[in-house]
Amino acid sequence: MARNIEEKISSLQTRRKGADRYAVLAADGVALESYQRKRYIPEAWEQRAGNKPYTRYALGAMQEVDPDYTRISMETAQRVANQLGKRVGGFNLEFRLQGSVPLNVHIRGVSDVDVLTLIDQQFFSYDPNGIKSSTYYPSSDTSLDQLTQLRREEESALKSAFPMATVDTSGSKAIKISGGSLARSVDVVPSHWYDHADYQASGALHDRGVIILDRKANKTVTNYPFKHIKLVSDRDVFTAGGLKKAIRLCKNAKADSDRDIALPSFDIAATMFHADQAALRMGAAYELAILAETQRHLDYLYSHPDEAARLYVPDGTRRIFDTDAKISALLRLSCEMDELFKAVVAEHDLFGLASSNERARQILNEARVQ
Secondary structure: OOOOHHHHHHHHHHHHHOHHHHHHHOOOHHHHHHHHHHOOOOOHHHHOOOOOHHHHHHHHHHOOOOHHHHHHHHHHHHHHHHHHHHHOOOOOEEEEEEOHHHHOOOOOOOOOEEEEEEEOOOOOEEOOOOOOHHHOOOOOOOHHHHHHHHHHHHHHHHHHHOOOEEEEOOOOOOEEEEEOOOOOOEEEEEEEEEEOHHHHHHOOHHHOEEEEEEOOOOEEEEEOHHHHHHHHHHHHHHOOOHHHHHHHHHHHHHHOOOOOOOOOHHHHHHHHHOOOHHHHHHHHOOOHHHHHHHHHHHHHHHHOHHHHHOOEOOOOOOEOOOOHHHHHHHHHHHHHHHHHHHHHHHHHOOOOOOOOHHHHHHHHHOOOOO
């Protein structure tokens, strides 16, 4: 937290209202009009906490992005999807959003959005151990061949549909399209369904996997984006909104840090998924309890690396901290949260009672903010 708090608050405001990506915002008249209408209207958190700027920053960093900005992100993704549906020949496609936007833990007013472009019915994979496996008919085609062909067609279709936009085909897993008339950058991810054994039994979307192309590695990768969204969202409901607030808090702290915190958004969400649920739930009445638990959880994980190493992402497909670089990033994020925590405690500890972190957390757990 080397930058002063007023700079951080300004950065938070700019990021939430989209001014940090004004050129992208200005590409679409509706998006620009929404920005111009709201740019000078303070959000609720900006008018709270009086002369406690660190508290005000912490509260703002927890909040969801204005729903109008999120709606525009989704509408832009749908616009791109509609063009692909019309222009990609040889494939029937189904479109689904994945990532921070549909999970509602994005922290930018102008947020990139990921669109899975799924081959529908014509080609998919299945778990041979599932209860319905005998009803499927194996194909002689491979996932790699199908997705490679789909990617080629989508690259061409995007360039044709949006001639003024930039179509970046250098990515291994996604085609990024931005600029022109698009109000957001959209990552297009060629993919197809994978009917896991759990899906064959339940028929529930969250049990269904997707297979995506890793072009540079010349292989495919299986993901479960809808399971991640469901599990995090269900736990957020149980914590009365505390989990998603903690995730946003971490992501904003990372964005405003002078430290290099190389921990992806997905892994930040996975890390906070394992925080104390009862402690996060306290945030429904005492909002700063979320900061207290976030600081405690990150500090505990870094202080107990063996415990951190055992944690899995919510969908169970891999460990969160599977590289030394991620452990280092955990330390930097923990340090950032330590500094914010101490600064907020100092604003509420009027009688100097915070003799330990435990006592400091108790102060935040009992603090009411006007």
